[in-house]
Amino acid sequence: MSTINLTIDGRAIEARQGMTVLEAALAAGIYIPNLCADPDLRPFGACRLCIVEVEGIRGLPASCTVPAGDGMVVRTDSPLLETTRRTLVSLLLADHADDCLACAKNNRCSLQTAAAYVGVRERRFPKATRVLPVDDSNPFFTYDMNKCILCGKCVRVCDEVQGVGAISFVNRGYDTKIGTLMDRPIISSLCESCGQCEAKCPVGAITAKNYQQPSRKVKTVCSYCGVGCGLLLHVRGSKVIAAEGDRESPVNRGSLCVKGRFGYEYVNHRDRLTRPLIRRDGVLQEASWDEALELVATKLAEHRGKFAALASAKCTNEDNYVLQKFTRGVMATNNVDHCARI
Amino acid sequence: MRAGRHGADIMEAVPHAVIEGMIIGAYCMGARRGFVYIRAEYPLAVRRLRTALRQARERGFLGRDILGSSFDFEVEVMEGAGAFVCGEETALMASIEGNRGMPRSRPPFPAQSGLWGKPTNINNVKTWASVPLIIGQGGDWFAGIGTEKSKGTAIFALTGKVANSGLVEVPMGTTLEEIVFGIGGGIPGGKRIKAVQTGGPSGGCLPARLLNLPVDYETLAQAGSIMGSGGMVVVDEDTCIVDLAKYFLSFTEKESCGKCVPCRLGTHQMRGILERITRGEGKLEDIDELLALGETIKAAALCALGGTAPNPVITTIRYFREEYEEHIKKHHCRAAVCAGLVKAPCSHTCPAGIDVPRYVRLASVGKFAESLAVIREKVPFPAVLGRVCFHPCESKCRRGQVEQAVSIMGLKRAAATYGGESWRAKTRVSPPTGRQVATIGSGPAGLTAAYHLAKRGHLVTIFEAAPEPGGMMRLGIPAFRLPRDVLDQEIAEIEALGAEIRTNSRIDSLQDLLRGGYDAVFVATGAHQGMKMGVEGEDSPGVIDCVSFLRRVNLGEELAVGDTVVVVGGGNAAIDASRTALRLGARRAKIVYRRTRQEMPAADEEIDAAVAEGVELEYLVSPVRVTTKDGRLSLVLLRNELGSVDATGRRRSEPMPGTEFPIACDTLIVAIGQQPESTARLGLAKGRGGTIQVDADTLRAAGGAVFAGGDVVTGPASVIEAIAAGRQAAISIDKYLGGDGDIDERLAPLEDLLDLPPLEEGERHRPEMPSLAEGVLAGFREIELGYGADAAAYEARRCLRCDLETE
Known part of the structure; x- marks a missing residue:
């Protein structure tokens, strides 16, 4: 893969062809605040925190959507970028339930990191008064839209990686939120509860229960x-x-x-089961590993030629290979079958 | 290709032009599939386009191997759900693909990777429909339309406060004025244009004074607006600019796709701030916050929706900042629109804040004494105002949208006439404070200040240069509009409170007054100097400025004006002068005015009255010079045509060369304006046009104990504005002297609203004002006679009681 050279904040950086400016910067150890970028997902450009100034490009492009180009000159920090980012974070904070200390994502929250980096020290906009419903229907994780920053990572991972598409952006404007088809509880949707959304959520909007x-x-x-x-x-x-x-x-x-x-x-x-059990006088009783293995070996020897093996798709190929080899070579039978034989 | 409203119109009218353009474009680019993206709300356009597509297929213009060219092209119609953001090309493509209409970052550009990753070209309906014309008539033909940089035509959906609304197509570079006045027919209802919003909800709001801007991409961008979706909304003086900005921002807030933070949350916060300002909860810092947020959204938003959404706010702050400040500082909405600030449009518009709905309601049940008391709570001149107020309240009266505004002024006169004197019993007079105040000038400002200061216990002396008190109420307004006994009586009420009026007392030094024992001075000397036309022969005998003319007549001089009198000007003073001239024996009185009646500053009913008395009016003429021959004057005039709109929203007069003509007269009265006499001797900071500069909120002039208000500060204005200034001066001076500045009082008990007669909702016209039937021009008898008590009560019941609206 070819490499390209670009300048970020005056430093000469080498990057792989195909990287975005944000990826190139992060790979070179330069932090640019970001909330919606993710190495596993396609560029999205929603949070706008990773804006940079690039010579020859108008305005403030989001570095997560700009492909790194050879010879590119990038600034990640300027008074305009600083004030703009601070405004953006302030806007997010106005609409974010602030119970950081009690939040499951405390200390691993991208919004905290970004707010700390841009230096938001006071409440600039009045606190949002709306209270959005919390979807507690899934047994493993909880959706709390009061903390959602609409980075879209959950939607994208569900669609792009899992191929499920259980959730999407619903409504428009300020009322936009993450929801399911017809806005039903997540448990009644296509959701397979894989929790990929929870893993990607950079804030406390989707959290594993009892984390x-x-x-x-x-x-x-x-x-x-x-x-x-x-x-x-x-x-x-x-x-x-x-x-x-x-x-x-x-x-x-x-x-x-x-x-x-x-x-x-x-x-x-x-x-x-943490110890082998042997049924003695109709009752399962604890035994040592040696006793157990001895018993299995004896029984198998008794059944040579009068034996069938049933393998599972959930075992590794190696395990299944060994099983059939054992069945044919040791147990002297070709009676091998498999649960996924459709 | 996308279609909004004007695109839909094109598709309804000439769908084949669109299809032909697309076929040509596709052939050139090698495209095999075309899409027309159109809102489902335009079913007629969809139906006609589908018909046209079917016809094109039947003729072999679409489909496989078109006309044997081995070129294949098919067009599909995609109906969108009407999301504003789907006009953005990447959102549009997402929508066609069946995804949520959300923009994405570019690059890649559609030409590289568009619909389903294929190279895609996106253009407006109008662009495609132009292609066959350009191919047919040549590129030079097209480039010949429009300006150097913006070629072709622009299509606008002209709407709002304009006589003719609808779709307008003009060459690029046409001025806003040609569109609004030329094609749109101007502003209906005699209202003044305030601004034009171009480019739809995310466009910019341009003030009337920029109406001469040519409409093209570069010029609009420079002025802070855009061509955008081709919307053009005309707004007049009855539109609140903050409310307008809020309206447009609410739209973009709702139509934001919700993807990027600045657009989704920034517009929400901006709208919140605007809501607070229109509720009277704004802070001055909010204006800077709106600008800062606006700039952040523009800089950081993902797509052009966010990139332009703040435009209405930014441009209205740029061009109408003072309206924002009025909402914040004074809780005043000059258009009387913002429900959170405006209890009723009439009282909100009254400079003195008279509780109009309350006194009208009391009059409606015949309680004139209480009605008068309510008026007296704010002003000491009910009878004067009932005759001569320019009643801005009536211009905002909601009843005016049904038939005519309630005659608020007429009802004030009725209250003054039938209200008796019981109000006086409840007047609050504070014990003497031992403080002395000098008021210079006994016009409405000086007398009002004196009235309130005297009631606050201060010892007030009013110094008047003229031989009689009253200022312009006596020296300017003729007796046939304001009888002297009416004025005298209201001035006497003020004197009765202990305020002393010294006439023939000109003050030359404020320091002498302050050293002479006065603790504070209020300068309210008015604007008594007539302006000059600046033309040759203006100083000839027989030429007189209007202020001097009225002053001399009103002080009793019997001026000989001759047979024919010409008055130059269009204000109330010009009308008064012409009517006065007729009473002085002139057989003809003629007003010459440079614009038309629509632009005349004089009140409509005054013009009507003058016309009824025989005054002639000549419009669209400007004086060029005055000559004298054999003792007769000749005024040479030049004809004008109406030109571009000026800063006040009125159209300028532009002289047409070679149209000179003379009119002969014996007396020429120049009524083109007045300004304060030189106040240099008083040593106060000078403002524009000979005025005194003061702090706008407190009326305090430089120098601690000196305050100033009325015409001498504002330039020539009105009685009610002078009264308002007098009230403010009284508040400020009382505070300065150690009082609390509370000059309001409750002279009538609050009504029991449950006892109200039912609202008169049907059509009900204003009764005619009775007036003098005979001998109108014989002397200076009052012309208007006032409503009888029953007629007044009837008229008062026309009030729609806006102040009681609960929603």
């Missing part, structure tokens, strides 16, 4: 199916409290489905 901050994150692979999505399990003490898609995993690049993202509670469930 707590982790004490550490553990990198792993989702155990639900054969796709092998990369996971970062959020752990607090010894307890898994949330799952996050691993952006570094080439399999899912951060995306997750409803199970991977919200189906982690079995890990801590009291019914979960």
